[in-house]
Amino acid sequence: MEPDTQTYPRATTPPAPLTLDRREGPFGEVVLRERGEHFEIIANGCFLMDTSDGRSERLLIDAALRSLPAGRTGPSVLIGGLGVGFSLVRAAEEERWGRIVVVEREQAIVDWHRQGPLDRISGAALADPRTEVLHTDLVAHLRTATERYDALCLDIDNGPDWTVTEDNGSLYSPTGLAHCHDRLTPGGVLAVWSAQPSPAFEQALRNAGFNGVRTEEVAVARGVPDVVHLASRSH
Incomplete structure (x- = not known):
């Protein structure tokens, strides 16, 4: 995902990035860099996310929880994409969540959190007894799993209109959205992160049978805001 707009003091040059690790995996190259x-x-040369501002990742979790039916006890959440860990950390900070399942297909990213420098961000959340990490492809998991979740919080691309790999596009297709719908409990919530609003995706959610389709934005000083697309399965 793209970071929120960031400014630097006048006449100050952003520090050059330092590559900490580079891996070739089944879906291409993934790189962990440190900048200041x-x-x-970075995945296949495409900037995914950084740790400069986690507001939109936190919104992904908070908006889903707010959207659940009142009185639901210990709801379960599936987080699609471990990333830099902000969404997982936010879920673990909220005691109302019951089971927290993270699906991440890149073993390198899991390693960076468990034995690498990202442990300083997610270490406590990964140690939370509610947390489980599944090393698998999210699209395949949604297609083959039988378990249902109260919330699906998905953040594996720069948005429905800008996927990291071509295969990810199927997640936002009618078939992929049908799988998401099937993996939700009645009244459950689908939340999808995007680097920009997508009216076409909103319509796709309605066409897939979701209710309460809406978009929440993260305010930025300039440029296009990050958003979270939200939709609910009917009771």
């Missing part, structure tokens, strides 16, 4: 005090994840 922040970390960046």
